[in-house]
Amino acid sequence: MARVVVDVMLKPEILDPQGQAIAGACERLGFSGIRGVRQGKRFEVEVEGEADDAALAEVRRMAETLLANPVIEDFSVRVE
């Protein structure tokens, strides 16, 4: 069994009010040097067998079909 991680982020041009709110909180709490925050999602996908090319292709297909909305989000797939 292997673990494949899918990270999903709003595209850079899409407004992220949650990230902005977090950045605002950082400033209030005194965390210095924070220029901006964008919030995304991390999916940990357990696959059967090895994370070979076929398995990664399947996860990639799953990411673009279900995990991410390609209209507003980008995703990346990696083995961890």
Place this chain on the structure above:
Amino acid sequence: MTARVGVVTFPGSLDDRDAARAVRLAGADPVPLWHDDPDLKGVDAVVLPGGFSYGDYLRCGAIARFAPVMNELVPAARSGTLPVLGICNGFQILCESHLLPGALTRNRSLRFVNREQAVRVESTATAWTNRYTEGEEIRIVLKSGEGNFVADDATLDELERSGRVVVRYVGEAPNGARRGIAGISNEHGNVVGLMPHPEHAVEELTGPSTHGLDFFTSLLAHLADTSPAAAAATG
């Protein structure tokens, strides 16, 4: 024959009963449809109601899009034959299904907006708005946390150019929606999605107005125009 209008209930749908009531008040027969049943029961049109289908898990509408009931609905809607109205969560489901372009994201304010909202009907060339007049302002309920409509500039320009912006917020968009867009249609005009709720504005007793009722009477006019009998009469 009385028109039969399906109203889909997903786990977490809230406004299916109100949608069915609006359908009935407009003079059609509401037909309950269940998310897990692929059968559309031969209905003439479908309403995807508001609520929080599947708890809004993943993204609003992202799971509902793959419900068995959508198997028959999506191709029939895409082909232009089946009229579909998506209200609030229903609009989100239509965008996730790629029946409508763009996406609905978190309100710019991060606050759930719950209020009477003035919107302007900008297109009457749809199955669901033909009884309004272009530019008419109506007052209906808006209640959503993820109603911020986004799409890239090219998509927005195309929507505007082809007259597919169906309703727009009057004044500043309360959720940050791009170009104040509250609702859009597909290229055939049979699929319409909007964030505010016409089905809550169909009776004086319970709504801010009765301005929403004409979404449903428009459908009946559309069905009468496109029925086989009407086609035969016009030859």
